[in-house]
Amino acid sequence: MRWVLGVLLVTATASGCSTTVAGRALHEGGESAPELERELVGQYFTDFNDAADEGPQTQRDFLRRTQHPDFSDRTCDLGDLVLTVEPALSTLRADRKWKPEDAKKSPRGSVYVVGVSVRIRRDNATLAEQIGSQRVVVLDGRAYGFAPCPTR
Template structure:
């Protein structure tokens, strides 16, 4: 029971970071079809890794963590996430920096509204609608650990 409470607490903490206000003004994104496809592929890879298991998804999240923030990862304690972006909300967010950081990440920063669901042992622990940031840097898509408030 104590482990279940700890996982629920972790789920709420992770999901809470996704729901804050997003700075900036909404503008339509002018991405090429190739650029938009890269973002879609990124989230598809995150979800596929989650279906394969917590260790696979953890490895992918570490491998695709923005290079300037590689040391900022988190332990999902055996849980996985499923991310469902709402692509019509994808926009640039040039002023954003990860919580607690002063530096803007290198690359072109984008934000998209998502529904994120935390799962443990094939059961949904929690779900929230929020926003997540991704960066296009040197033609590669990088993300931020969910515990960084996405």
């Protein structure tokens, strides 16, 4: 169980989680996020959860394929755990100054933060749930994320 809590903490850290996400949908200039980028972020979470439904290996493959290219060396293996992430897209807003922990610069693309509910499962049993926030970056017409890394 301590390992699961470590996953939650690292998921929160890796994706920049906090307990609240205030505000409305914003883009860099303060206007609403472009509809296409909003749709790409929504589709990212749909695909994330579809991969989770297929099991740990499929989700690992998804996380590897969708890891932001500037941080492709920062992927992790969640073992037999599966994450389900439900975004509150009404909270989607730009986060221009964010950068991953220990990174020297922000990722290329439009960085967004969104409130999420994360469920961690093993063999269809829920081990833990947490509400926080997650970063997704739209770059060259694709949505990218940042794979969570467990700690022990």
